[in-house]
Amino acid sequence: MDIVNPALDDYLLAHCTPADEILRDLVEETHERVPDFPTMQITHDEGEFLTMLVRLTGAETAVEVGVFTGYSSVCIARGLPAGGRLIACDVSEEWTSIARRYWQRAGLTDRIELHLAPALETLSGLPQEEFVDFAFIDADKVGYPAYYEALVPRLRPGGLIVLDNVLRAGRVVDPAAQDEADVAIRKINDTVTADARMESVMLPLRDGVTLARKRA
Numbered sequence: 001m002d003i004v005n006p007a008l009d010d011y012l013l014a015h016c017t018p019a020d021e022i023l024r025d026l027v028e029e030t031h032e033r034v035p036d037f038p039t040m041q042i043t044h045d046e047g048e049f050l051t052m053l054v055r056l057t058g059a060e061t062a063v064e065v066g067v068f069t070g071y072s073s074v075c076i077a078r079g080l081p082a083g084g085r086l087i088a089c090d091v092s093e094e095w096t097s098i099a100r101r102y103w104q105r106a107g108l109t110d111r112i113e114l115h116l117a118p119a120l121e122t123l124s125g126l127p128q129e130e131f132v133d134f135a136f137i138d139a140d141k142v143g144y145p146a147y148y149e150a151l152v153p154r155l156r157p158g159g160l161i162v163l164d165n166v167l168r169a170g171r172v173v174d175p176a177a178q179d180e181a182d183v184a185i186r187k188i189n190d191t192v193t194a195d196a197r198m199e200s201v202m203l204p205l206r207d208g209v210t211l212a213r214k215r216a
Contacts, residue, residue: 004204013043016045026098033069041068048075052079053160055079059134059159061087062085062134063126063134064089065089067096070099076136078108084111088114089139091118100114119147123151124150128153129154134159135155141165144184145187161213162210163188163209165185166185167207172186172189196215198214200213
């Protein structure tokens with residue numbers, strides 16, 4: 001199921017702030033080195049959306065679950081003020097080695113703190129207080145419910161969690177789609193909607209994006 005009509009792709013990308021050389025090079029290298037990159041790297045319009053959300057929320061401390069080759073990290077970190085911090089969680093030394101080079105090129109290494117470990121382990125080790133302003137979850141889908149539950153108590157009132165791929169290319173509404181990832185995404189979608197701690201909206205942006213804001 002095409003959530004975004006393919007005929008509109010070029011038009012959408014042409015009508016947001018264009019990617020700079022760093023992001024264009026990162027897409028090209030990822031495409032060359034990771035054959036299945038189209039399903040694992042966010043599109044440029046979603047990246048610009050993340051940057052804008054970080055700026056609009058005034059975030060100073062951000063968390064990213066799922067770094068891959070660093071495109072979304074660059075976009076999030078660029079939205080942070082000087083002295084801001086992005087806690088980036090991933091398990092792949094290979095992929096994040098690409099990310100590190102582009103963080104350096106973008107002048108963002110002082111803002112990004114990479115944790116190479118299972119994300120739930122990293123999140124569980126964070127202070128048990130409301131200090132996170134912004135979080136982006138784009139990792140293994142089966143882990144989404146656990147990542148969300150680890151982040152909400154650490155999110156400040158008014159803070160924002162963004163969850164990617166919440167439509168699973170339309171499989172969320174296909175009763176025949178019953179693999180672990182599909183079931184986990186349906187679970188987290190229902191959990192967010194029913195969570196009295198949060199207010200949320202699901203958007204048909206690319207493969208579906210949910211914005212969940214912690215109530216004051």
